[in-house]
Ligand SMILES: *[C@@H]1O[C@H](CO)[C@@H](O)[C@H](O)[C@H]1NC(C)=O
Ligand SMILES: *[C@@H]1O[C@H](CO)[C@@H](O)[C@H](O)[C@H]1NC(C)=O
Ligand SMILES: *[C@@H]1O[C@H](CO)[C@@H](O)[C@H](O)[C@H]1NC(C)=O
Ligand SMILES: *[C@@H]1O[C@H](CO)[C@@H](O)[C@H](O)[C@H]1NC(C)=O
């Protein structure tokens with residue numbers, strides 16, 4: 001009996017046509033079908049979608065691949081369809097290009113699945129890097145003849161950054177700290193103190209904690225080589241409630257370029273109940289003021305002892321609060337548009353603001369003003385206002401640059417204009433005069449060099465970072481001392497020289 005059933009089942013299976021599946025493999029050159037003339041070709045795809053997918057490669061290693069899925073058009077031309085070819089171009093600092101060809105294992109007998117749905121397939125492959133633009137194109141084979149319109153479908157896919165719930169498992173992201181949860185909490189203890197707590201990581205031992213609004217208000221370093229909840233008190237001179245805490249880790253794998261985290265400064269919760277209930281008032285009577293002042297004194301003492309203990313407990317470089325009474329050196333930074341704003345200009349700006357007591361003027365942050373005044377007028381005004389003008393040159397040129405620093409949220413490079421040539425031409429006459437040339441500096445990042453078009457810049461003092469960091473500090477320190485004479489204030493703070 002069971003034998004009969006079995007053979008019936010086998011019969012049945014061979015009677016119903018098998019559903020087409022796909023078999024995919026890399027195909028670098030043109031498909032062989034290009035070489036022959038076809039009288040009839042299948043139509044194009046109906047839909048193409050891309051999603052990042054985490055796949056396990058070893059016990060703890062994941063690779064992030066694209067899951068590319070497509071839907072076939074339900075029309076009669078599906079009978080001609082033999083394969084679908086998918087090509088992916090990645091546009092990051094290095095352009096990549098590769099293709100796969102997916103053959104359908106059977107000829108299509110119907111426009112839809114026997115079960116009724118549309119024919120849908122997916123291919124998992126093509127490694128994904130974070131923050132990269134991919135152009136994915138797909139076409140059906142046999143393709144149209146040469147000189148005929150070849151139907152194809154393309155989509156763009158911009159991969160998410162390292163903190164994305166799937167992307168964070170990429171090795172490169174893990175090295176940058178994507179799996180680290182610092183769980184930053186920060187609160188304003190009083191007008192002068194912000195307390196920041198965070199969990200350190202095993203990946204590194206140095207962290208910078210910045211309190212910033214539009215500008216950096218204050219910062220501090222934390223040294224810690226174990227995983228522990230760390231607390232640091234940062235002195236601020238300005239209103240800190242609602243300010244942003246930026247935590248910059250320096251891990252061995254990513255150096256200055258690790259994933260930065262953010263938090264917000266809130267008010268610290270009120271501490272304890274200091275006042276006895278109201279109904280005791282008559283009894284306490286005249287004692288109340290004395291009692292209160294005693295309590296306050298005790299609290300200040302305890303807080304003081306606690307803070308000293310706290311500070312002694314964590315290894316931490318003494319904090320260098322930004323002092324608002326100090327004159328800031330106004331620096332206008334001009335850079336060619338092809339420099340990656342986020343990686344290079346932001347980092348440099350942050351360096352100037354945090355280590356060199358500078359107030360930075362950037363085109364990117366004043367777009368509205370530039371639009372109102374016109375670029376020439378804007379540059380002229382800024383030049384007059386600035387203590388120094390820095391021409392920033394770098395060979396760190398990325399094809400795709402991710403989002404820009406905080407202040408310019410929502411503004412993208414497409415509506416930026418390259419003020420570099422304009423600034424160069426405008427300031428060129430100054431470069432020939434002995435009295436004015438000192439206002440200008442050229443800063444190189446990486447192995448960049450002055451292009452011949454801008455050879456007049458060679459007369460300016462030139463600094464190669466990080467090699468000439470000390471000399472660069474000294475230069476700005478001198479400006480700062482000079483400025484403090486011009487605008488009477490405290491003497492130059494030592495933070496510039498001590499980093
Ligand atoms: C798909 O079909 C083409 C042409 O028949 C063949 O050259 C290729 O090797 C096949 N690819 C795979 C992955 O089976
Ligand atoms: C790929 O995406 C398709 C469509 O969203 C889905 O049906 C399929 O299960 C995904 N593949 C994997 C391996 O997750
Ligand atoms: C994909 O990106 C490229 C390059 O940025 C652009 O030229 C193209 O128009 C985009 N295509 C789609 C479908 O968005
Ligand atoms: C973050 O820290 C707070 C305060 O220490 C704690 O209550 C919370 O559970 C922590 N969250 C996570 C995800 O560890």
Ligand SMILES: *[C@@H]1O[C@H](CO)[C@@H](O)[C@H](O)[C@H]1NC(C)=O
Nearest residue numbers: 185186187195196197231268
């Ligand atoms: C930081 O940690 C200390 C000690 O655990 C705690 O008393 C304080 O409330 C925390 N502060 C914040 C801002 O989380």
